[in-house]
Amino acid sequence: MSRQTLLHKVWDLHTVRRLPTGQTQLFIGLHLIHEVTTPQAFDMLRSRGIDVALPERTYATADHIVPTLDQRRPFADELAEQMMAALERNCRDYGIRFSDLTSDHQGIVHVIGPELGLTQPGMTIACGDSHTSTHGAFGAVALGIGTSQVRDVLASQCLAIDPLKVRRITVSGKLGKGVYAKDVILEIIARLGVQGGVGYAYEYGGPAVDRMTMDERMTICNMSIEGGARVGYVNPDETTFSYMRDRPFAPQGDAFARATDWWTSMASDSDAVYDDEVVIDGDAIVPRVTWGINPGQSVGVTECIPVPDTGSADAIAIREALDFMGFSAGSPILGTKVDMAFVGSCTNSRLSDLREAAQVVTGHRVASHVTALVVPGSKGVLRAAEAEGLDQIFQEAGFEWRGAGCSMCLAMNPDRLEGRQVCASSSNRNFKGRQGSPTGRTLLMSPAMVAAAAINGEVTDVRQLLPTGA
Amino acid sequence: MSTSKQMNQTRQIDRVEGTAIPLRGSNIDTDRIIPARFLKSITFEGLGEHAFEDDRQSIPNHPFANSAFRAASILLVNENFGSGSSREHAPQSLKRWGIRACVGESFSDIFKSNTLAIGLPCATATADDIEFLMAIAEQVPCTTMEFRVETLVLQAAERSVVLDMPRGTRESLLTGQWDATGLLLDRFNEVRTIAASLPYVKGF
Numbered sequence: 001m002s003r004q005t006l007l008h009k010v011w012d013l014h015t016v017r018r019l020p021t022g023q024t025q026l027f028i029g030l031h032l033i034h035e036v037t038t039p040q041a042f043d044m045l046r047s048r049g050i051d052v053a054l055p056e057r058t059y060a061t062a063d064h065i066v067p068t069l070d071q072r073r074p075f076a077d078e079l080a081e082q083m084m085a086a087l088e089r090n091c092r093d094y095g096i097r098f099s100d101l102t103s104d105h106q107g108i109v110h111v112i113g114p115e116l117g118l119t120q121p122g123m124t125i126a127c128g129d130s131h132t133s134t135h136g137a138f139g140a141v142a143l144g145i146g147t148s149q150v151r152d153v154l155a156s157q158c159l160a161i162d163p164l165k166v167r168r169i170t171v172s173g174k175l176g177k178g179v180y181a182k183d184v185i186l187e188i189i190a191r192l193g194v195q196g197g198v199g200y201a202y203e204y205g206g207p208a209v210d211r212m213t214m215d216e217r218m219t220i221c222n223m224s225i226e227g228g229a230r231v232g233y234v235n236p237d238e239t240t241f242s243y244m245r246d247r248p249f250a251p252q253g254d255a256f257a258r259a260t261d262w263w264t265s266m267a268s269d270s271d272a273v274y275d276d277e278v279v280i281d282g283d284a285i286v287p288r289v290t291w292g293i294n295p296g297q298s299v300g301v302t303e304c305i306p307v308p309d310t311g312s313a314d315a316i317a318i319r320e321a322l323d324f325m326g327f328s329a330g331s332p333i334l335g336t337k338v339d340m341a342f343v344g345s346c347t348n349s350r351l352s353d354l355r356e357a358a359q360v361v362t363g364h365r366v367a368s369h370v371t372a373l374v375v376p377g378s379k380g381v382l383r384a385a386e387a388e389g390l391d392q393i394f395q396e397a398g399f400e401w402r403g404a405g406c407s408m409c410l411a412m413n414p415d416r417l418e419g420r421q422v423c424a425s426s427s428n429r430n431f432k433g434r435q436g437s438p439t440g441r442t443l444l445m446s447p448a449m450v451a452a453a454a455i456n457g458e459v460t461d462v463r464q465l466l467p468t469g470a
Numbered sequence: 471m472s473t474s475k476q477m478n479q480t481r482q483i484d485r486v487e488g489t490a491i492p493l494r495g496s497n498i499d500t501d502r503i504i505p506a507r508f509l510k511s512i513t514f515e516g517l518g519e520h521a522f523e524d525d526r527q528s529i530p531n532h533p534f535a536n537s538a539f540r541a542a543s544i545l546l547v548n549e550n551f552g553s554g555s556s557r558e559h560a561p562q563s564l565k566r567w568g569i570r571a572c573v574g575e576s577f578s579d580i581f582k583s584n585t586l587a588i589g590l591p592c593a594t595a596t597a598d599d600i601e602f603l604m605a606i607a608e609q610v611p612c613t614t615m616e617f618r619v620e621t622l623v624l625q626a627a628e629r630s631v632v633l634d635m636p637r638g639t640r641e642s643l644l645t646g647q648w649d650a651t652g653l654l655l656d657r658f659n660e661v662r663t664i665a666a667s668l669p670y671v672k673g674f
Contacts (some may be wrong), residue, residue, distance in 0.1 A: 016664050021647055023638035027664045039512035079510040086512045120670055130556040130580055144580050146558030148587035156654035158661060162638050194497055195550035198579055230579040255674040262669045294497050410506045431501040438524040
């Protein structure tokens with residue numbers, strides 16, 4: 001069959017039946033779980049006397065509440081300890097594989113899935129976390145779900161769900177020096193809006209995306225949900241296959257060759273029909289920084305914070321954001337003082353992110369008023385970074401080098417902002433209160449831009465700090 | 471295999487009647503509905519009292535801090551309500567606060583899934599109609615409104631506002647199959663057949 005998108009092909013292959021309600025019963029190939037959104041789901045199963053249908057298709061890790069300094073059990077935080085203990089018990093009771101804190105594979109669910117080769121092209125993937133869209137980088141259809149739907153997937157390995165439309169986003173050209181995947185997705189969200197993707201899956205492609213590594217594609221797909229799209233994906237190609245090769249859970253030997261044939265066949269047809277198409281000029285993208293309280297409120301680092309136009313629909317939202325941030329309309333974002341710098345999160349905590357930040361940091365010192373943290377996305381990333389000495393580079397510059405987890409992206413562990421602190425952050429959300437202080441302020445940017453802000457103590461154009469020729 | 475009646479918490483939802491609480495503003499995310507620190511629990515209990523905890527402290531006259539709306543059961547919102555995190559804790563906190571239905575200009579996709587999964591009807595209406603409904607609720611908070619799932623109409627102050635929701639959502643509410651577990655288990659042999667047909671399940 002031709003003219004089909006990857007989304008439609010995957011959707012059709014995983015459709016069990018059309019439910020009497022009209023929704024699709026969609027089979028889920030991989031269910032990833034963590035400690036925050038699952039305890040209630042397991043309790044519901046117990047109270048109904050239902051078993052986990054296919055425990056071998058579920059994989060657990062601990063990430064949200066994991067302390068990054070002292071991981072000894074029991075945790076100092078009793079509530080965190082309770083959640084950890086509940087996940088341990090649930091995995092034990094139902095025979096679910098679990099990368100706990102003693103495992104070499106522990107880390108953020110959206111970092112370890114790909115790293116272990118659990119995430120594969122052509123799969124349907126669900127996880128009780130909105131950033132599940134990350135796994136779409138491999139050409140999977142990956143859906144963020146809530147706890148009752150986690151219960152449904154545990155019980156039946158299926159979701160009741162309505163189909164999605166597909167918007168093709170082509171990023172043309174070539175990214176300039178100091179411009180990263182994070183800047184591309186911030187540009188896309190600024191252009192299409194934080195609700196532009198509601199009802200859609202975003203398919204990313206074009207020359208700039210074709211050239212990207214898997215880490216970069218994951219950054220883009222990760223933030224699809226910030227643009228309102230529950231699903232984001234990139235068609236699988238040679239870059240995908242070479243990443244997959246020799247991963248612990250990837251097909252091995254002859255099966256790998258058969259797998260690549262199938263994965264290739266799942267990519268959107270060259271004449272696929274889309275519900276909408278958008279072209280973004282990759283050559284024109286510059287390093288971006290958010291100035292507001294949602295990820296759509298960003299500007300180029302050399303641009304000014306917008307002025308609310310009286311009468312425009314955005315004026316109220318812009319004023320609310322400026323009030324919360326304490327910023328003046330029309331003033332430059334460059335030079336905005338920061339108190340904290342955070343390199344981490346499921347968006348930007350992979351080895352290449354750490355390398356990009358380290359490249360900027362080398363030979364510099366973190367500004368005296370800034371507290372700077374690097375939180376690798378997984379133990380795998382941590383080990384690989386240490387093997388190439390990145391931890392030394394960061395620590396010599398005055399960064400703290402921490403254990404793997406979600407950390408200051410949402411501050412469910414001890415890492416958080418205090419009062420009205422401003423944080424240069426490589427995470428995904430600048431919502432009010434997101435980093436643990438109800439009045440704390442977040443500026444989203446690439447890991448390299450976070451490194452630059454940490455060194456200068458203020459929002460800085462990373463292009464000025466990069467060695468020439470880099 | 472048990473029947474869906476045993477597997478589900480089945481309850482048909484065809485109407486919600488009550489007063490309304492107007493919450494103005496677009497892109498109100500789930501971190502604002504329930505800040506992450508309240509997710510540190512292995513149950514959903516007690517979430518109702520923390521709905522909009524930080525907004526109630528920082529925004530003057532926040533509707534969720536206004537006693538005139540304390541008995542409200544229909545939440546009126548603007549655009550992209552419930553964006554951000556997939557935390558079901560957000561609709562759970564609204565439901566436990568007393569909300570029984572949401573009407574807004576638009577909602578995020580995951581929030582729509584989560585509200586349906588806990589039997590909290592969520593419908594859209596035009597910006598003009600939302601403005602009309604919000605104005606009534608602000609002027610006369612004790613105005614009773616009636617949300618009818620069957621006809622997709624919100625009756626308020628002798629005006630019928632047209633609502634919209636996906637067909638599958640409406641059917642799920644009307645038939646009591648919004649809790650989908652039983653429905654999804656009904657024909658599990660078909661699930662096994664699909665699983666067995668997938669190359670990655672077969673090991674290529």
